[in-house]
Amino acid sequence: MSVLLRGLKQHVALPLAEAITANPDKKVESPIADLTAVVTVTDDGGSSGRLRREYRILPPGDIRNCMVALSADETLLGRLFQYRFHAGRGLRGHSFGNLFLTALSHITGDFKEAVRVSSEVLAIRGRIFPSTVQNVSLEALLVNGRRVRGETRISRSTVRIRRLSLLPRRVRPLPEVLEAIALADVILLGPGSLYTSVLPNLLIPQITRAIAKSRAVCVYIANIMTQPGETQGFSVADHVRAIHQHTKTGLIDWVIINSKPISAGVAARYRTRGAVPVPCDVREIQKLGIRIIFDDLLEEHGVIRHNSARLTHLLLEEFVSRRHWR
Secondary structure (H helix, E strand, O other): OHHHHHHHHHHEOOOHHHHHHHOOOOOOOOOEOOOEEEEOOOOOOHHHHHHHHHHOOOOOHHHHHHHHHHEOOHHHHHHHHHOEOOOOOOOOOOEHHHHHHHHHHHHHOOHHHHHHHHHHHOOEOOEEEEOOOOOOEEEEEEOOOOEEEOHHHHHHOOOOEEEEEEEOOOOOOOHHHHHHHHHOOEEEEOOOOHHHHHHHHHOOHHHHHHHHHOOOEEEEEOOOEOOOOOOOOOOHHHHHHHHHHHOOOOOOOEEEEEOOOOOHHHHHHHHOOOOOEOOOOHHHHHHOOOEEEEEOOEEEOOOEEEOHHHHHHHHHHHHHHOOOOO
8 A cells, every 4th residue: 555655645735835846836636635534444554553552552664655656755754664674672573653552552542543643743745544443354265164363364374265254243333434435536446455454444334335336436446466375376357355244345446457468587586475467367356347457657766556646647647537437
């Protein structure tokens, strides 16, 4: 999500006074009036997991990454929030931003308020909300009948997932999330881990119902590579089917797919880890009633990512300028 937000923030409308200061002699026009990121809170590994267990707060790591991606200036404050301690008993492995959010949660007594205040410190362009403020975890039912609990264990499993659930079963979404969905023109799902990033938010029934009810176009940004264990052997259509099986058929209107081939050297390195390019089965996707957009969205710098600028340009061109609706 942070890759996507980093590109979109460049086109978010600034407050009038700030916009005039930035461009005193130019007409200020921004295609995005409001940008809202809804972040899952099921992480139980690394620094986030330790803070979650020791201080009984929601995991801050994913939210921290999104705040830095949306910050007006990533050079100093952004680097500070991402700084990770490499030594020191108790400190090693923690990032400054995670500790900052933890401390602020205890001072304010409210994780949501801590996110809001931290967002002000970073002067983010947009808003960030956890999907829920309840202490939730993931449970996966595997095809062999075994149940695995916890995001970290699920992501390490080498057996295909049959069904994903939230614990506790009844989870209340943040009201601000439902409001943002109701007011949205475009709803973006992904890119990100299918079972541990994309689906957890959609497992909250009120969020899924709000998306289905919304007049907004719903766009799924397909992953470029499969993930060992989670989506090994999955095509793009398999990703979409998994989302529909956990939510409702017809939730997604469009899917965006990278069309640029991956270089042989990088592909070979990923293959040794059990990851391959996600195959695109056009006919199967079309059978699901979903329209497809292909584009060169690949960025390679040792690792494979979506190109933030090209993905943003595509989204603005197709779903803001041309106004594709449901």
